[in-house]
Amino acid sequence: MAHIADDHIGARIADYRKLRQLTQTGLAQRAYVARGTIAKVEAGLTPATPAIVAAVARVLEVDVAILNGQPYVSEMRQDKLDRMIAPLSDALDLYDLGPDLGITPRPVREISREVDRICLGACATEYRGIGEKLPGLLSELTTAVSLLPKSSPDRRQATMCLSWCYWVTYEFAYRLGYHQLAAVALERMGWMAEQAEDPLLLALRLSKRSSMLLRRGNNQLALKVLDRGHQLVAQCDAPQSTSATAVSGTLYLAGAIAAAQAKNEDAVTGHLELARKAARHIGRDVPRVYWASFGLTNVAHFDVATSVELGKLGAAMKSAKKLHFPPDHPKMRVGRYHIEMARAYSQMGKAEAAERALHRAREVAPQQARYHPLMRETIAVLVRRQRRAPQGLASLAAWVGM
Known part of the structure; x- marks a missing residue:
């Protein structure tokens, strides 16, 4: 340790x-x-x-x-996640090599059901289950896309499935700290979404690309990327549909975070209001529509998150009191919320509340919490501020490998 x-x-x-x-x-x-x-x-x-x-x-x-x-190699070794990176990297390299004659793909409908399950796993931050299945699924779908006639409806479905698998690969690699691998997966997602001729998939990919730009502090380019995403949504066959509105709302929320990083409070308010309008248009949370996990609950969450990013901790706490996650809300979102609240409580000097939020993040989405840098950073700050760390906090520190 x-x-x-x-x-x-x-x-x-x-x-x-x-x-x-x-x-x-x-x-x-x-x-x-x-x-x-x-x-x-x-x-x-x-x-x-x-x-x-x-x-x-x-x-x-x-x-x-x-x-x-990152990456936290010793913890990944304990969780048997480290051995999954190389096969995943190899599977990403198969994208342009044509069919593997040693693979007989299952019917596309059957593969599609498995892809849905793996997308659910990503939203639940079940990294180990994802890492074990992804390489084989990527290989099978790459072969299926290569073998199916271009005019076949099955091929379009297969290209969409492969695009979603690349998205899951991005989530898996990004959350574990393999950001270069995540970037490759995101490029593959865009390439396959173009073959699927799905502007909404392309737009959703751009929302993830904006996240990677924000990670480097490039909020202005992130906003330009998101503007391009909105243009793609407008090009889809039904721009007023629930799917298009959910993707558009997701782009607005990403824009709110980018504006918060730029400390542009007016822009944050504008993006959040547009996202809220989109959520009201849908009228309900839609966690599985394009896996965007969009709705009024998510808008309320980002209201809290952007307030924390802007340093408006009092406003964040006030908004947090009104936020209640439904039982089916993605664990990825709920876990991230509790990590953000722990950071806010830590900045306010409320050590006990921060520790409770950290424990809650671990309960909701343990694998996400174990590998999230902000989780570790907040734990470390709380430990250093006290002469003797409480048993619960010491346990958390040991659990994340500190």
């Missing part, structure tokens, strides 16, 4: 800052962050938010994953 005093994002930022021969003031000026914030982050006394990590990484010319300490 790494020593918590040394194993945190702030310590890694300090190391790279010194290697680049920058003072805390110099780094703060170049990253457009207050020097006091840099000092607290480096000391491990305040959580390093994704926006701060992205801004600092840009100045230090280092990948965000390195500052986050």
